[in-house]
Amino acid sequence: MTTITLITAVAFLAYFIxxxxxxxxxxxxAICTYVGSIITLKTFELAPHIEMNILPILAxxxxxxxxxxxxxxxxxxVERKYTSN
Structure with missing residues (x-):
């Protein structure tokens, strides 16, 4: 299991909880993870192999x-619909 797979699994678990x-x-x-992924992509722009590894987290x-x-x-x-009556 790669580090990226582990991070993706932890992020998915965090979303579920x-x-x-x-x-x-x-x-x-989700916003924090998305922004973190974008920053990681921009930081490692010179290393294309990292871009492919970060895509699962970004997705x-x-x-x-x-x-x-x-x-x-x-x-x-739903709150508006049922509290207005």
């Missing part, structure tokens, strides 16, 4: 970003 607690935590973790954080944002939007919509 955070999503149980709150979609806001998931969004915060995982981007997916978590989208899903947590959708979760927050759905939660807000």
């Amino acid at each position: 955070a999503s149980i607690h709150s979609p806001y935590w998931t969004l915060a973790i 995982t954080s981007f997916l978590a970003l989208i899903l947590s944002s959708l979760s927050i939007l759905v939660r807000k919509h």
